[in-house]
Amino acid sequence: MRAAVWYGRKNTKVVDVPDAPDPGPGEVKIKVAWTGICGTDLHEYWAGPIWMPLEPHPLTGKAAPLIQGHEFAGLIEEVGPGVVGFKPGDRVTADSETHCGKCWACQRHEYSLCEICAYLGLGRDGVFAPYVTIPADSVFHVPANISLQQASFSEPTAVAVHVLQRGRLAAGDSVLILGAGNQGLLQYQLIRHSSASQVFMVEFEGKRAEVARSLGAEVLDPSKVDVVDYVKKQTDGRGVDLTLDDAGNSETLTMALQATRIQGRVVEVGIFEKPATFNINDLVLKERELIGILNTGCMIPTALKLMAAGRVDPTPLISNRIDLEDVVEKGFEECIIHKDKNVKVIVNSNRDLWDA
Ligand SMILES: [Zn+2]
Numbered sequence: 001m002r003a004a005v006w007y008g009r010k011n012t013k014v015v016d017v018p019d020a021p022d023p024g025p026g027e028v029k030i031k032v033a034w035t036g037i038c039g040t041d042l043h044e045y046w047a048g049p050i051w052m053p054l055e056p057h058p059l060t061g062k063a064a065p066l067i068q069g070h071e072f073a074g075l076i077e078e079v080g081p082g083v084v085g086f087k088p089g090d091r092v093t094a095d096s097e098t099h100c101g102k103c104w105a106c107q108r109h110e111y112s113l114c115e116i117c118a119y120l121g122l123g124r125d126g127v128f129a130p131y132v133t134i135p136a137d138s139v140f141h142v143p144a145n146i147s148l149q150q151a152s153f154s155e156p157t158a159v160a161v162h163v164l165q166r167g168r169l170a171a172g173d174s175v176l177i178l179g180a181g182n183q184g185l186l187q188y189q190l191i192r193h194s195s196a197s198q199v200f201m202v203e204f205e206g207k208r209a210e211v212a213r214s215l216g217a218e219v220l221d222p223s224k225v226d227v228v229d230y231v232k233k234q235t236d237g238r239g240v241d242l243t244l245d246d247a248g249n250s251e252t253l254t255m256a257l258q259a260t261r262i263q264g265r266v267v268e269v270g271i272f273e274k275p276a277t278f279n280i281n282d283l284v285l286k287e288r289e290l291i292g293i294l295n296t297g298c299m300i301p302t303a304l305k306l307m308a309a310g311r312v313d314p315t316p317l318i319s320n321r322i323d324l325e326d327v328v329e330k331g332f333e334e335c336i337i338h339k340d341k342n343v344k345v346i347v348n349s350n351r352d353l354w355d356a
């Protein structure tokens, strides 16, 4: 089969690889319909290896070169021995993690924090491919009123849900979102349907700001507006209760802290490509909290429920649909070079599922 394989930094290629294996006990083989290109894929392509294992992964024993891709939906192709609840043709999506079941986090059933978690496309072969074989316990049925294109957003939507959990979003909160990329726009849709009192988004002019405004967001362009000053004025001089930093760099981290009230919360969502520099007194002297977040928090079922209920619609976030063969040029390269023109590019792995 054809698949997009990571060989090294700026060296992902669509090549012939062996077919995905037949499902073993407890596994299913899935025919992949659509896979979203995630910031994580771009980080590995542009600045990796970050998570991509060069030595055998402690859980799976796999090492690069590996097939990339983890945000997907498709159809059950084949069911392994002992698997119940799935049959060929079922519409499904999956969590990206495979966990060890033995570490401290796994013992607490916090599988998405497994100390040796193997992510699809990062610790095992991913889904920029026509087929994938994975454990059935990470697979979920897609509600009937969601397309497979929409369901390919189940993982980032679950991350967005987990971001709000980590930030302890409360009734009446004012919220600042830094970055109107896919993650920020999913968070915005969730917050819009919550009891938050005010929401501000920060993004430069371009496609992302446009989509944010079309969803009803107030968008501040940081090249034109002093964000900290503006947000404070809008919150009686206090700053917001909660800031979500999806951009993940030293400047946005500082902006996030300074725009947040005394004892407010900042959730750091972005992945840093290098160590950050910020004034720790921006944290200490206002008793602010800086909170990390990783992965879905096992919130895929919740994400699917929210999508089925219309609380989140990823469709306006899709800026292009492309073929697997074009994933590097029209996908990775395009998303990096023309970041301002793209929110989410989704990749089709099987032409007969283009309309799925
Ligand atoms: Zn992702």
Ligand SMILES: [Zn+2]
Pocket (backbone or CB within 6 Å): 099, 100, 101, 102, 103, 104, 105, 106, 113, 114, 115, 116, 117
């Ligand atoms: Zn574990």
